Amino acid sequence: MLRSCAARFRALGAPRGSARRSFASENVPDRDHALPNFSWHKDLRLLFDQFMKKCEAGSWKRLPSYKRSLPETVQDFQTLYVDPKLLKKQPISQAQLFTRSFEDGLGFEYVMFCNDAEKRVVCFFQGGPHLQGTPGFTHGGAIASIIDVTTGTCAFRAGGAVMTANLNINYKRPIPLCSVVVIKSQLDKVEGRKFFVSCNVRSVDDETLYSEATSLFIMLDPNKKLT
């Protein structure tokens, strides 16, 4: 049942067709953002091409990513996991996935690849000029966000619908604005509904360790509604 909710699949970048319902193409609310656009640095394109070749070999899979969930799929999610009292207060007409809510090149440019057999997710990330913190560097909150997305996807691939319970990030070196980095995440342990994931953020040449993090995610339970 957990794996049948289209909202989770769409929110975490799963391809159309993997969810319970199928939708006509005219209902697609926006394009797949996990594909190259004009703003991508050559390093990001190169990494993308390398992993697309790995996908052809079969062990890795690219994860599509969308700004909006379809209204029907949101309804599916809410029916399963959200307390009905809360729903009246929730405006969804303008809702967009946080890390996809920027124009091309200005915010989060990224693509994720998963290896389900090895319980790993890799994210190639380019932080645009609207993610600035200290002048000339990517904001610590933006780094936390892409770490949350990557590790959350790693947990989701193993356990279905999850929410973040803990995020613990060590920032080792600042990331220059607009540079490309590689985030490698790994599911370390599962205890009941708890999914423990770790990750590191490195430069493309692997020589610089920018950040390390651990994350804990809790698998959602339809019997314990979100309130």
Added chain:
Amino acid sequence: MLRSCAARFRALGAPRGSARRSFASENVPDRDHALPNFSWHKDLRLLFDQFMKKCEAGSWKRLPSYKRSLPETVQDFQTLYVDPKLLKKQPISQAQLFTRSFEDGLGFEYVMFCNDAEKRVVCFFQGGPHLQGTPGFTHGGAIASIIDVTTGTCAFRAGGAVMTANLNINYKRPIPLCSVVVIKSQLDKVEGRKFFVSCNVRSVDDETLYSEATSLFIMLDPNKKLT
């Protein structure tokens, strides 16, 4: 010397005129975003009004906030703290502060107040529809971001230019999208250049604890340039 760098003051919301240089009004790149706009929920306006009255009494101070740092002030910051080799690679023309890079009402709406005597910073935050994570709820990365901003400002008020070294967040309850929350931060300890800050995120009525976090910030040292 640390307190004289205008870039830090602007990045962390200090008023114009508190930095070393003074600038003519025609150079102001954008407006102060830490003031009410059409999108603010009545709860956010009420909290703002309450704390503006406290400001009149003298113990609290509202912190203005801007999208962009002035080019001259960025140059000041880079001269002090950044390795010259890195500067060639850094595009700043489009750079904007991450948490101010959304249109009014769609992203991070917030105002911070500080009490320097008590080493506290309070942030009133309304997360807009473009900060969605799980359908209907604010993204964990967006929550991490506003926590980083609030605790970072708390450290900055005590120590000047700082960067995040650790962020450890426990997410207790999901925050419904577009709701208003209160983030209270407190400087707990200073050890050399290390500034330890803690905070919690609660509902306006104080009844719901959404998140708790600890943060560690390192005061920047002009003798150890960012590379």
